Amino acid sequence: MMPRRRRLASTLLRIVVRRLSGADRGWGEAMLRELDVVESEWDALRWAVGGAFVLLRRETLTDVRRRATGVLSGMALAAGVVALCLAGFSRLLALRGGTAFLAEIALPVAVVIAGAVACWRRRRFVAAGLLLFATTFITHVIVYYL
């Protein structure tokens, strides 16, 4: 029968590995296999605790990085749409007054919000980036131009 400390170590690592995905799961499985050859019971527990900590930290960092990349790319996309509308309509078409406002402010905001709604289900963090930029842009317009 497996001693108590070794069983605890194995359970701990198994719980962590089960919630991992992709390559990180492979690393977790590797640590779990090594647990069978760790000689002392205390060493096995220390091995499992250290491994679990590494795996959880890596998973968290990967998750944060993925979310930040999504939000930033959404914001960059929105900035591109707004810049295109501002540069295109005011310079090429030389619009004035209400038409200019619609073309340079309302149109890009509508496009960005529509984009956010469209990709909300599949790319939530990109959508969040789009909405964040739209909100900032609208606030900027209200504060400085209205």
Place this chain on the structure above:
Amino acid sequence: MPPRLTRQTVDVLELFLESPAEWKYGYDLSRRTGLKSGTLYPILMRLADHELLEACWEPGDTGKPPRHMYRLTPAGLRYARVSTRDHLRARAQRAVGPATLDPATS
């Protein structure tokens, strides 16, 4: 960008350089370098992320559960040779002291 080179990373690289063609197990690396799993695995992961280390599962024909094995890739070997040499040189310089190495002051 190459991975951050710590003393522990150099210890791991030196161990891989002892027999570059041989696959090594995680626990054996841990025992021989004295590194705990919480220190060893981030090093292995970083090296693998930079494609300096290759990993594979042991063939499961021994009747025991397969284990993960590691060895340096050709790029990893080059990196290990250069970085351990640089590390040794820097350590020697620190041991001798900057004043001794500076011809203007000697």
